[in-house]
Amino acid sequence: MDLKTLARNLHPLERKVVPFLKATNDFNDLVGKTGMQEVEVMRALQWLSNRDILKIHEQEKDSLTLGKNGLLYKEKGLPERRFLKNISEKPIPLSELARKASLDPAEVNICLGTLKGKAAINIKKEKELMISIAENGKKLAAKETLEERFLKKPFPIDITTLKAEEKFAFDSLKKRKDILMLKKLKIKTIELTARGKELTKIKIDSKNTLDKLTPSILKTGSWKKKTFREYDVTINVPKVYGGKRHFVNQSVDYIRKIWLELGFTEMTGNMIQTSFWDLDSLFVPQDHPARQMQDTFYIKDPKQGKLPPIWKKIKDVHENGADTGSKGWGGKWSEEIAKENLLRTHTTVLSAQTLAKIKESDLPAKFFSVGKVFRNEALDYKHLFEFYQVEGIVVDPDADFTNLKGYLKEFFTKMGFLDVRIRPAHFPYTEPSAEVEVLHPIHKEWVELGGAGIFRPELTKPLIGKEIPVLAWGLGMGRTISEYWKIKDIRELYKNDLKQMREMKYWMK
Amino acid sequence: MPTITLNRKVFEKLVGKRLPTDKLKERISFLGTDLESIDDKEINVEIFPNRPDMLSEQGFSRAFSSFIGEKTGLKKYNVKKSPHKLIVEESVRKARPYTAVAIVKGLHFDDEKIREVIQIQEKLHITYGRNRKKVAIGIYPFEKIKTPIRFIGMKPKDIRFQPLEYPKEINGLEILSKHPAGKEYGHLLEGKDTFPVFIDANDKILSVPPIINSHDIGKITEKTREVFIECSGFDYDVLAICLNIIVTALADMGGEIHSMDLSLYGKKRISPDLSPKEMKIDLDYVNKRLGLKLSQTDLKKYLERMGYGYEKGKALVPSYRADVLHQIDLIEDIAIAYGYENIPEVIPKVATIGSEDPFYIFKRKVSEILAGLGLQECKTFHLTNKDLQNKAMNINLNLIELANALNQEYDVLAAWNIPMLLDVLKANKHHEYPQNIFSLGTVFKKDASEETGVLEQERLASLLCSEHTDYTRTRQVLDYLLRMIGLDYKIISVEHPSFIKGRVGRVIVKGKKIAFIGEISPEVLENFELEFPVAAFELNLTELFGLL
Incomplete structure (x- = not known):
């Protein structure tokens, strides 16, 4: 861009700064001369530097600034000045003087010391100390001290530029509390480039340049004879953030979408459940370790819920297998244990409730849920006490183990894992049971993502009324979700850090 | 889940074949056990709770050997009939009614083998035996015992013997209060008038199950060649299986199994019974x-x-x-x-029509409407604490408490969501304002008409926080939301201890109170150390959905 065009397209802030660039190369000075705010000058200089008009140099220097007392004294005067101002030949009680001169006890003591040393005051001891001015004091009161002159200077001050008498004032003031502070300060200086020097010679005329298109300009049509100041369209702008759904919910929605695409119907249900639905109806024996307090959260009050009418069938199956062809677990099944309320340990509880409601005419049927489950586990970077489980069942008289593998494969392919395998495992409610693993696409390791199997006849027969194979799985997605969002500590899923959430990209699947 | 440690040499000898490490790893995990670690000397395997028979080196090796096709089929174990008797007397019925017993001879124990036997016993105790509640196992040097052995119930203070690794003779009650095993397992005998006791023909006490053996005749040593084994508990079939797991492992160590005549309340049985x-x-x-x-x-x-x-x-x-x-x-x-790896993956060609829960659709729409207004969705736990739900909010709601919370930070279920979002604002004070956020979450309250006695409903909380936040702005959010849903509403002025008096209302749709809306009181803001005003509403989505 030639300089004339450039001059015409200067931003109003740049336009204000450019004329002063010949006169000074100091940033603070420039701020003073232009009468603009620091940020405005800085912004203008930054733009001008982008246009190759100037360079901004930053240098660290020891510089003096005023401390808390320094600022106060600069405004109100030094304590000894105020002290002198408030005394005359007529003695005044020290306490009254302190009040009039608004001096605190420490300052009073300093004044007494220094002024007495200079023989500027007379002190008489009556009930309390009485102060009057001495001859030296009158002289002192008449002239400005070096310290006072020093305080009047504009701060910050570059310490290397101090003159001899300023040095004297500096040495004296720095001994006193909180007056001066030595700081490393960034000093900005401006150096004009060759182009910059040229630019300062050009008369900047903005009469025919339009800055902003306003409604009145549009109305009058005055833009017709003018040109628009051109923007630097390549420049960065401040960030804005939109409102959005929580990133975990974005992932959950995707998982839900996959099951919907595969023709599954959603199951929903409560988080607090009786042990009956969460465990007994799933043929988990009543003395199973998973029921222990260290694994499952129980509710204090109401401690127990009600049993549905189907409980008698479940009791029989546990005790002797009933009509399922099974031996059952043996022993006595307790209603009291089954009534205990807990926070659901798996969403398989929803599958059990769905099976209890299903009619044979509904088959084949497929169900899914993506819901929260709870485990009595301490919070750490790998464990949450409350997390999502992805649940699915296929209720189909013709379903078999090969289909279980088929559905899992289909789901994980859509999730981005191309290799899925199952390994033998054990769960009380499935037989055969399987552990589901996927091959991590980057680390090339098998990662365990959940359990699967075919529900046992001891479960399906009492719930459905007939032994129909039900393929089932319960998958954990925390790890996959964390990995997508590049989260290493699983607690961050629920940290609600606004900056992190604002910056986070969208789930683009 | 329990893990067992296998000596690789012993394992290979029992299996009858050496496999390269890679193959071994792969085969172990496809047998239905989890390989924890493997090196030249040791293999560590996690055993699933359905296979207690694999909890010994012998049992695991036996299963593995047949799995890889080495020694397949039903393994035969010989049982020699012995004349020794064990009598279960009526007096023990109330304390611990059943036992299954056996004798194994021809054993050659060394330190390592003794440790191994104790390990099998302990693993079985913890898993299959449910910490000795379901099954307690005792193993004794048979040479020191005179049959017939009786299993009887005795008054605790009449039981006197020196328990294992204890310096002197004490009585049954003292065992529970003084002996470490008594302290750990004493609860299993709590409140019983009689304790179960194995006692031999010389009236010497062998043990008080499920607590402790006798020091004198209940401890196996390197000199022991013959052992008497008993499993005691409440279900004979369970005990018999546990006994069989132990005797077959001992037989695989080179022992010879001998049966006993068991008299169970008058009924005769031969124990063990190893027939399939x-x-x-x-x-x-x-x-x-x-x-x-x-x-x-x-x-x-x-x-x-x-x-x-x-x-x-x-x-x-x-x-x-x-x-x-x-x-x-x-x-x-x-x-x-x-x-499992050879089973094909087949998706059946059966058409089913998927459908999403209508309430979930509704909730998603609500979230989208609020996100459209620039609010950021947050996600909080359903577990929280009383201080946050009540004290910090200057209110006293009835909360559902956990019976066994891990800590006081998460010991109740949420009754409302605004407190959790105020906590989010508290944690985000160093970030840019305005901070306008919302969240959807389940809230819990007692309701006797529910199956569990708890009613669960979904609520939306929406909070605006900035210098310029006030009632009008939050009201605009609510107004927009309800207009977009297509519901008319009215607001009545109410009082609520968490909000500023005169700046809080109750939102009513079709005669139902479905939300609170207002400016959060400065006392509450102070509790959260917030420096900007917050205006909020909490809306019952479950109720609202019912009104559509």
Whole structure:
């Protein structure tokens, strides 16, 4: 861009700064001369530097600034000045003087010391100390001290530029509390480039340049004879953030979408459940370790819920297998244990409730849920006490183990894992049971993502009324979700850090 | 889940074949056990709770050997009949009614083997024995015992003997209060008038199960060649299986099993009984569940690979298997022998029509509407604490408490969501304002008409926080939301201790109170150390959805 065009397209802030660039190369000075705010000058200089008009140099220097007392004294005067101002030949009680001169006890003591040393005051001891001015004091009161002159200077001050008498004032003031502070300060200086020097010679005329298109300009049509100041369209702008759904919910929605695409119907249900639905109806024996307090959260009050009418069938199956062809677990099944309320340990509880409601005419049927489950586990970077489980069942008289593998494969392919395998495992409610693993696409390791199997006849027969194979799985997605969002500590899923959430990209699947 | 440690040399000898490490790793994990670690000397394997018979070096090696096709089929164990008797007397019925017993001879113990036997016993105690509640196992030097042995109930203070690793003789009550095992397992005998006792023909006490053996005649040493084993508990079948797991492991160590005559409340039994249980197996059922086309020959082959026998439509289930309740359990083992990895992946061509829960759709729309106004959705736990729900909010709601919370930070279920979002604002004070956020979450309250006695409803909380936040702005959010949903509403002025008096309202839709809206009171803001005003509403989505 030639300089004339450039001059015409200067931003109003740049336009204000450019004329002063010949006169000074100091940033603070420039701020003073232009009468603009620091940020405005800085912004203008930054733009001008982008246009190759100037360079901004930053240098660290020891510089003096005023401390808390320094600022106060600069405004109100030094304590000894105020002290002198408030005394005359007529003695005044020290306490009254302190009040009039608004001096605190420490300052009073300093004044007494220094002024007495200079023989500027007379002190008489009556009930309390009485102060009057001495001859030296009158002289002192008449002239400005070096310290006072020093305080009047504009701060910050570059310490290397101090003159001899300023040095004297500096040495004296720095001994006193909180007056001066030595700081490393960034000093900005401006150096004009060759182009910059040229630019300062050009008369900047903005009469025919339009800055902003306003409604009145549009109305009058005055833009017709003018040109628009051109923007630097390549420049960065401040960030804005939109409102959005929580990133975990974005992932959950995707998982839900996959099951919907595969023709599954959603199951929903409560988080607090009786042990009956969460465990007994799933043929988990009543003395199973998973029921222990260290694994499952129980509710204090109401401690127990009600049993549905189907409980008698479940009791029989546990005790002797009933009509399922099974031996059952043996022993006595307790209603009291089954009534205990807990926070659901798996969403398989929803599958059990769905099976209890299903009619044979509904088959084949497929169900899914993506819901929260709870485990009595301490919070750490790998464990949450409350997390999502992805649940699915296929209720189909013709379903078999090969289909279980088929559905899992289909789901994980859509999730981005191309290799899925199952390994033998054990769960009380499935037989055969399987552990589901996927091959991590980057680390090339098998990662365990959940359990699967075919529900046992001891479960399906009492719930459905007939032994129909039900393929089932319960998958954990925390790890996959964390990995997508590049989260290493699983607690961050629920940290609600606004900056992190604002910056986070969208789930683009 | 329990893990066992195998000496690799012993393991290879028992298996009868050496496999390269890679192959070994792969095969172990496809047997239905989890390999923890492996090196030249040791293998660590995690055993699933359905297979207590694999909790010993012998048991695991036996299963593995047949799985890889080395020593397949039902393994035969000889039991010699002995004249020794054990009598279970009526007096023990209330304390611990059953026991299964055996004698094993010809053992050669060294330190390592003794440790191994104790390990088997302990692993079985913890898992299958449910910490000795279901099964307690005792192993004794048989040389020191005179039969017949009696299993009787005795008054605790009449029981006097020196318990294992204890310096002197004490009575039954003292065992519970003084002996470490008594302190740990004493609760299993709590409140019983009589304690179960094994006592020999010389009236010497062998043990008080499930607590402790005698120091004198209840401790095996390197000199022990013959052992007496008992499993005591409440279900004879369970005890017999546990006993069989132990005696077959000891037989695999070189022992010789001898049976005893067991008199169970007058009924006679020979214990142990190592004959296999027959279970009918239907080839069609197997093929239907697995989706395979196996023949009778295949069936036999795969059952034998898993240590079963097979005869004319019947599987012979080894006497040490605890997990075979139903034919379906055989099918899993057939699948394991066939190899899970060899089962094809098939999606059936059956059309079903998927459908999303309508309430979830509604909730998603609500979130989208608020996100459209620039609010950021947050996600909080449903577990929280009383201080946050009540104290910080200057209110006293009835909260549902956990019976066994891990800590006080998460010991109740949420009754409302605004407190959790105020906590989010508190944690985000160093970030840019305005901070306008919302969240959806379930809230919990007592309701006797529910199955669990708790009513669960979904609520939306929406909070605006900035210098310029006030009632009008939050009201605009609510107004926009309800207009977009298409519901008319009105607001009545109410009082609420968490909000500023005169700046809080109750939102009513079709006569139902469905939300609170207002400016949060400065006392509450102080509790959260917030420096900007917050205006908020909390809306019952479950109720609202019902009004659509």
